[in-house]
Amino acid sequence: MSLLKISALTVSGVTLWLAPPFVFSRKIPLHNFLQGVALVSGFACAFEARRCALKAAKTEEFEAMKDAAVAADVVDSIATSAYVSEQQRRNEAELLIASDSNRELLERALALSSEGEEAENVQLAQNSDHELRERILQLQARGYGKAKIILEIWGVTKGGSPKYKAAEAEYKRLAEEVG
Numbered sequence: 001m002s003l004l005k006i007s008a009l010t011v012s013g014v015t016l017w018l019a020p021p022f023v024f025s026r027k028i029p030l031h032n033f034l035q036g037v038a039l040v041s042g043f044a045c046a047f048e049a050r051r052c053a054l055k056a057a058k059t060e061e062f063e064a065m066k067d068a069a070v071a072a073d074v075v076d077s078i079a080t081s082a083y084v085s086e087q088q089r090r091n092e093a094e095l096l097i098a099s100d101s102n103r104e105l106l107e108r109a110l111a112l113s114s115e116g117e118e119a120e121n122v123q124l125a126q127n128s129d130h131e132l133r134e135r136i137l138q139l140q141a142r143g144y145g146k147a148k149i150i151l152e153i154w155g156v157t158k159g160g161s162p163k164y165k166a167a168e169a170e171y172k173r174l175a176e177e178v179g
Contacts (some may be wrong), residue, residue: 002056006049013045095135133174146171 020038024031132153139149146168147158154167 002052002059006052006056009045009049009052013042013049016042016045095138129174129177132170133177136171136174 016038020035024035024038026032026035135153136149139152144152150164150167150171151157154163154170156164156167158164
């Protein structure tokens, strides 16, 4: 609508500027007055068309800035979510590596220990159990189910294998201690 108004005012201004010399006679005083009124009206139409054009340009500039801000916000949101998910994956990997290394250390300690060091082995097992309970609580807080927790901690997929059954029994024992 604004573009239509600008176009109509521009055409009217040009017409009022160019038509009077051809329509009116300079010899009749009333025509001279009407020619002056037409010229002033032409100027008024031109200035109003300019004002409307500037307003339309400001509106378009504002809309362009608003679109740019929305696009920048979307890009920022995507970058933030990518960063957060990368950090979560990195933390999960570090926890998994830590739990694997703790398990390996416990297994080495159990293999190297003798019968006289049985008390030390019990202490290591209790520390390992404590770390496993903490890991189970962390995964439960994230909403993981039993099968997913067993997969994350012991690395065994659901099935009828003896390893899965042993891991499931260990999970039940630790879960009862937690609960």
